[in-house]
Each structure stands twice: as structure tokens, then as C-alpha cells.
Amino acid sequence: MVSNLKDKLKLYVILDRFLGKGVPLCEQARLAIMGGATAIQLRDKKMQGRDFYRAALAVGEICREQGVLFIVNDRLDVALAAEADGVHLGQEDLPLEAAKKIIPPGFIVGISVRTPAQAKAAQAGGADYLGVGDVFGTSSKPDAKTIGVVGLREVCQSTPLPCVAIGGINVGNVRIALQAGVVGVAVISAVVSQKDIVAAAKALRALIP
Numbered sequence: 001m002v003s004n005l006k007d008k009l010k011l012y013v014i015l016d017r018f019l020g021k022g023v024p025l026c027e028q029a030r031l032a033i034m035g036g037a038t039a040i041q042l043r044d045k046k047m048q049g050r051d052f053y054r055a056a057l058a059v060g061e062i063c064r065e066q067g068v069l070f071i072v073n074d075r076l077d078v079a080l081a082a083e084a085d086g087v088h089l090g091q092e093d094l095p096l097e098a099a100k101k102i103i104p105p106g107f108i109v110g111i112s113v114r115t116p117a118q119a120k121a122a123q124a125g126g127a128d129y130l131g132v133g134d135v136f137g138t139s140s141k142p143d144a145k146t147i148g149v150v151g152l153r154e155v156c157q158s159t160p161l162p163c164v165a166i167g168g169i170n171v172g173n174v175r176i177a178l179q180a181g182v183v184g185v186a187v188i189s190a191v192v193s194q195k196d197i198v199a200a201a202k203a204l205r206a207l208i209p
Contacts, residue, residue, distance in 0.1 A: 002069065002085065002106075002108060005069075005108070005128065005129060005162060006162045006183045006184075007038065008038050008039050008068075008069040009038065009039055009069070009129060009162055009164050009183050009184040010038045010039075010183065010184040010185075010205070010208045011036055011037050011038050011039070011184060011185065011187075011201065011204055011205045011208055012037070012038070012039040012040075012041065012069075012071075012164050012184055012185065012186040012187070013028075013029075013032040013037040013039070013040055013041070013186075013187060013188075013191050013192065013201065014040075014041040014043050014073070014186060014187065014188045014192075015028045015029060015032075015040065015041065015042055015043065015044075015059065015188075015192060016028075016043065016044075016188050016192055016193075017044060017047075019188055019189055019192055019193045020192040020193065021192075021193060023192065023197070025042065025055055025058075025059055026055075026058050026059055026062060028192045028197065029059045029062050029063065030062055031197035031198050031201070032191055032192065032197055032198075032201045033062070033063070033066045033068050033201075034198045034201070035191070035197060035198040035199065035200065035201025035202040035204075035205065036201050036202055036204075036205030036206075037068060037191070037201050037205070038068060038069065038184070038205075039068060039069035039070075039071060039184075040059060040062075040063050040068055040069070040070055040071070041071040041072070041073055041088060041186070042055060042056055042059050042070075042071070042072050042073060042084075043073035043074070043088075044073075045074070049075070049077075049078065052075060052078055053078050053081055053082060056072055056078050056079070056081075056082035056084060057082050060082050060083065060084055063085075069085050069086070069108075070084045070085050070086075071084060071085060071086045071087065071088050071108065071110060072084045072086075072087050072088070073087075073088045074087075074088070074089065074090065074093050074094075075087070076089075076094055076099055076102070076103070080102070080103070080104075080107075085107070085108055086107055086108025086109060086110060086128070087099065087103075087107075087108070087109055087110070088109075088110040088111075088112070088131060089109065089110070089111055089112070090111075090112040091111075091112060091113070091118065096109065096111060096122060096125040096126065096127060097125055100125070100126055108128045108129070109126070109127055109128055110127065110128060110129045110130065110131055110164075111125075111127040111129075111130055111131070112130075112131045112132075112133075112166075113130050113131070113132055113155060114132065114133065114134070114145065114147050114151065114155070115147075115151075115154075115155065116154050116155055116157075116158035116159075118155075119132075119155045119158050119159045119161070119163075120158060120159060122159075122161070123159045123160070123161050127161060128161070128162075129161055129162045129163070129164060130155070130159065130161050130162070130163045130164065131163075131164050131166050131186055132147075132152055132155045132156070132163045132164065132165055132166065132182065133147065133152070133165060133166035133167030133186075134146050134147065134166065134167030134168065135147060135148065135149065135151075135152050135165050135166065135167040135168060135169065135177060136148075136167055136168030136169065136173055136177075137167060137168045138166075138167045138168045138188075138189070146167065146168075149176055149177070149180050152165055152177065152180040152181075152182065153180040153181060156180055156181030156182060157181065162182075162183040162184075163181065163182045163183065164182055164183065164184045164185060164186050165177040165178075165180070165182045165184075165185045165186065166185070166186040166187075169185045169186070169187050169190060169204075170187070170189075170190040170204075171190070171203050171204055171207060174204060174207050174208065175207055178207075178208065178209075184208060185204070185208065187204065190204060191204065
């Protein structure tokens with residue numbers, strides 16, 4: 001388990017082949033880290049397993065060199081094979097209790113939640129942190145249900161686990177999300193879709209204490 005996990009979750013940038021507008025995943029990671037990203041998540045629902053593994057190896061190497069947390073979304077097998085720091089699981093992914101059976105000591109498991117009940121279940125199951133949202137509405141998941149700042153605050157107040165806000169976070173609303181009790185924010189478009197990824201990450205990081 002990462003001893004300073006809360007600090008590592010301050011600016012959590014999720015890579016995206018499509019929203020990244022042609023910028024390779026490794027380059028997205030490198031530029032985001034230059035701008036102050038403290039965690040990088042590799043997420044791709046459409047990439048073949050072998051290609052996803054290769055991408056995880058390459059992105060993971062960049063993260064290790066820079067001392068940045070590296071999380072793989074959904075694919076626990078790839079996360080373990082690529083020696084990532086952890087995995088992030090959604091409510092429809094591999095159950096937390098199943099993941100716990102095969103992960104090594106210190107391996108981080110994040111869980112996506114949108115209600116206090118889901119947060120408490122994740123806490124009871126041994127999750128290390130929570131991704132909470134969709135907070136403001138997001139183009140990356142148009143079918144996601146928005147919980148708003150009130151819903152975000154309710155989840156944060158329901159658990160001692162570190163919470164990360166996700167869903168439509170940008171420089172205009174990041175402080176609102178932080179005031180709800182999260183330790184950090186997870187972003188995709190606000191960083192990797194921008195013309196200057198380094199500057200976009202810096203602008204966000206400057207607003208996160």
C-alpha cells in the first residue's frame with residue numbers, strides 16, 4: 001500500500017486514445033506528469049488484451065521513472081502482469097472480493113461509486129480509494145447519471161476512504177468539488193483533450209492544495 005496515497009490522488013489523469021486527439025497514450029502520460037499529474041490511469045474498453053498489456057508496460061515505465069501512481073482500469077490481469085501500482089474497478093467489473101483473492105500485498109484497488117451505500121460496501125470489502133461521480137456530467141460517459149455536488153458530499157461524508165471526484169471536472173469547478181471533501185480529482189478531457197496538455201495539467205494542479 002502506498003503510504004502517501006492521498007497525496008498521490010490529487011490530480012488523477014485518465015488517458016484516452018480518442019479524447020486525446022491523436023496524441024499517443026505514452027505522450028499523454030508524459031505531458032500530464034510534466035504538468036503535475038500525481039496519478040495516471042490507463043483505460044481503454046476497446047483495445048485488444050495484448051495491445052492493452054503493451055500499452056500498460058510502456059505507460060507504467062514512464063510513471064515509475066517519475067514516481068507517479070500508475071493504475072490500470074478494469075483489467076486486473078493486465079494490471080498485475082504489467083506490475084502496475086493498482087487497479088480501478090467499476091460496479092460492473094470484477095467484484096472486489098474476487099480481486100482481493102489474487103492481488104499481492106500493497107496492491108491498490110480503487111472502486112467507482114455514486115452512493116453512500118456503494119461507498120460503505122467498497123470500504124467493507126477492503127477498497128483503498130473511491131472514484132466518485134459522475135459529478136458534473138461528462139462527454140466520456142454520456143449515459144452516466146450525474147450525482148452533483150450534493151451527492152459527492154454525501155459519499156465523502158459516508159466513508160473515511162480517500163475519495164476522488166470524477167465527471168466533468170475542470171478549472172472552473174475543481175474547487176467546488178474539493179470543498180465537498182474529496183482528496184483529489186480525476187480528469188480526462190480537461191487535460192488530454194487540450195491543445196497544451198502540460199499547461200492544462202498545471203492549471204488544474206495549481207488549484208489543488
